[in-house]
Amino acid sequence: LAAAAGGGGSCGGSDDHAAPRSYPLVGCLLDFYRNRRRLLAWYTGLLAASPSQTIVVDRLGARRTVVTANPANVEHVLRANFGNYPKGKAFTDVLGDLLGGGIFNADGERWFAQRKLVSHEFSARVMREAVGVALEREARARLLPALDAAAEGGGGVVVVDVQELLRQFAFNVICRVALGGGGGEVALALPLSRLAAAFDAAAAISARRGAAPVAAAWKVKRALGVGSERRLREEVKVIRDAIMEFVRDSSSRRRREQLLAAARGRDDLVSRMAASGYPDEAICDMVVSFIMAGRDTTSSALTWFFWLMTRHRNVEREVLDEVDACMGDGGGLAGVDLEGSRRARVLHAALCETMRLSPPVAWDSKHAAEDDVLPDGTRVGRGDRVTYFPYGMGRMEAIWGADAGEFRPGRWLAAAAAGGGVSPFKYPVFQGGPRTCLGKDMAFVQMKFVASAVLRRFELRPVAPEGSPEFVPLLTAHMAGGLKVTVRRRQRQNGTFSIDKIVMQKPVVD
Numbered sequence: 299l300a301a302a303a304g305g306g307g308s309c310g311g312s313d314d315h316a317a318p319r320s321y322p323l324v325g326c327l328l329d330f331y332r333n334r335r336r337l338l339a340w341y342t343g344l345l346a347a348s349p350s351q352t353i354v355v356d357r358l359g360a361r362r363t364v365v366t367a368n369p370a371n372v373e374h375v376l377r378a379n380f381g382n383y384p385k386g387k388a389f390t391d392v393l394g395d396l397l398g399g400g401i402f403n404a405d406g407e408r409w410f411a412q413r414k415l416v417s418h419e420f421s422a423r424v425m426r427e428a429v430g431v432a433l434e435r436e437a438r439a440r441l442l443p444a445l446d447a448a449a450e451g452g453g454g455v456v457v458v459d460v461q462e463l464l465r466q467f468a469f470n471v472i473c474r475v476a477l478g479g480g481g482g483e484v485a486l487a488l489p490l491s492r493l494a495a496a497f498d499a500a501a502a503i504s505a506r507r508g509a510a511p512v513a514a515a516w517k518v519k520r521a522l523g524v525g526s527e528r529r530l531r532e533e534v535k536v537i538r539d540a541i542m543e544f545v546r547d548s549s550s551r552r553r554r555e556q557l558l559a560a561a562r563g564r565d566d567l568v569s570r571m572a573a574s575g576y577p578d579e580a581i582c583d584m585v586v587s588f589i590m591a592g593r594d595t596t597s598s599a600l601t602w603f604f605w606l607m608t609r610h611r612n613v614e615r616e617v618l619d620e621v622d623a624c625m626g627d628g629g630g631l632a633g634v635d636l637e638g639s640r641r642a643r644v645l646h647a648a649l650c651e652t653m654r655l656s657p658p659v660a661w662d663s664k665h666a667a668e669d670d671v672l673p674d675g676t677r678v679g680r681g682d683r684v685t686y687f688p689y690g691m692g693r694m695e696a697i698w699g700a701d702a703g704e705f706r707p708g709r710w711l712a713a714a715a716a717g718g719g720v721s722p723f724k725y726p727v728f729q730g731g732p733r734t735c736l737g738k739d740m741a742f743v744q745m746k747f748v749a750s751a752v753l754r755r756f757e758l759r760p761v762a763p764e765g766s767p768e769f770v771p772l773l774t775a776h777m778a779g780g781l782k783v784t785v786r787r788r789q790r791q792n793g794t795f796s797i798d799k800i801v802m803q804k805p806v807v808d
């Protein structure tokens with residue numbers, strides 16, 4: 299999802315108002331080389347040591363980059379001076395071949411028009427209908443049977459990679475929502491697993507573009523059509539051909555049916571875009587962005603959540619008791635409240651706390667349209683990259699106190715009880731301001747659904763219980779090597795579940 303801060307160079311703590319002090323260039327390059335495999339921890343350390351939690355990375359021949367974990371700076375960039383901080387061409391170039399001009403890769407008017415149009419897709423009604431159906435079907439079809447089979451053992455101990463199961467689940471759910479008919483069935487010319495593989499390959503190659511020290515290297519390869527750039531072109535073609543075929547078919551059929559559909563209140567993204575006069579190409583861009591934004595994020599958060607539950611059995615028990623209580627009459631699956639009730643508070647807090655320490659989007663960048671000065675006095679030049687850094691922010695004692703490194707969901711309950719909630723600029727895991735993640739509610743619905751469904755039925759035991767798994771940022775973060783577990787059925791499990799019973803609490807963060 300995000301463009302990496304990237305690159306070494308002269309890294310100065312930004313404490314001296316408009317003229318950050320710099321480390322000697324050579325020293326910093328050596329530091330960068332030494333720390334290249336632990337950039338997240340290195341940047342976090344530098345930011346914690348900087349009096350204003352901001353550093354400047356100034357590398358010869360590369361774009362000047364301001365990296366900040368300072369909530370006032372983050373609010374300035376994401377909200378107060380939003381107009382000056384578009385994603386910028388440096389970002390949109392990197393993802394342009396895959397995403398075209400879709401919402402995820404657009405700025406200005408083009409972004410605003412799509413944002414308005416697509417907001418509807420995230421309404422409570424759509425969520426209850428399309429997302430509810432997709433979650434239930436997908437959970438019944440694959441996720442729960444796979445865990446059940448592992449629990450069965452088949453005569454031996456079966457190890458499953460929960461991260462991989464969750465990735466497949468999230469991809470299929472978002473495709474069912476974006477491309478599914480009324481019953482959530484996806485009608486594509488190729489299997490979903492092939493589409494998922496194409497997205498994986500295209501996203502990985504695009505991420506490597508973003509991390510390349512010099513953009514010219516991949517641009518030359520693209521012009522020549524060789525190596526990874528050739529592969530990218532092939533995979534993008536697989537994706538776009540499949541989705542264009544769906545869009546062409548749906549948009550003409552749905553154009554005819556649209557009046558009727560609108561009357562029934564069952565209009566969908568593709569027909570509304572067609573009705574608004576968007577060409578098929580633009581609708582395809584939108585659908586690709588939608589899938590890209592929704593595919594790996596929730597599975598990343600859930601992977602870390604399940605791992606943390608194996609380390610904090612007391613929290614897991616609290617979550618289970620709460621979920622059981624939410625189930626009430628026993629038939630449903632609790633977790634999500636489309637009406638805004640206060641149920642599943644502990645689960646919500648545990649998910650927020652998981653993402654504080656392991657944010658699915660570890661860092662994200664904007665590019666300044668004009669010269670500016672951040673609230674802490676750091677100078678920003680036109681064209682500079684400004685990176686806000688949720689991973690580092692989650693670990694700042696200046697923001698969270700001395701126990702910043704500990705998993706303590708209670709801090710979210712305390713903040714909610716105090717009535718203030720937590721500012722998105724202190725916790726920009728879903729970004730903040732006008733470009734806040736559109737799928738945040740959908741993400742919580744999905745995460746609570748999966749957390750409840752899995753925890754109530756199964757106990758997961760990590761194959762390697764010692765130590766901390768490695769957090770790998772890429773475009774969307776993941777756990778290096780996956781989350782390998784053995785599975786045991788819980789005694790307390792209850793046979794059936796239904797989306798109707800899902801209730802989502804009002805977000806603690808707003």
Ligand code: HEM
Pocket residue numbers: 299300401402413472587588589591592593595596599657658659662726727728729732733734735736737738740741
């Ligand atoms: C835990 C799960 C999720 C997290 C942490 C998350 C985080 C984010 C972040 C940080 C952004 C801003 C990225 C940028 O502008 O570069 C974003 C944007 C977006 N997200 Fe999410 N996201 C999550 C799940 C979802 C889901 C399930 C969807 C559903 C499709 C979704 C849809 C979007 C869209 C459409 C945007 C673009 C908004 C715009 O540019 O106006 N997200 N998300």
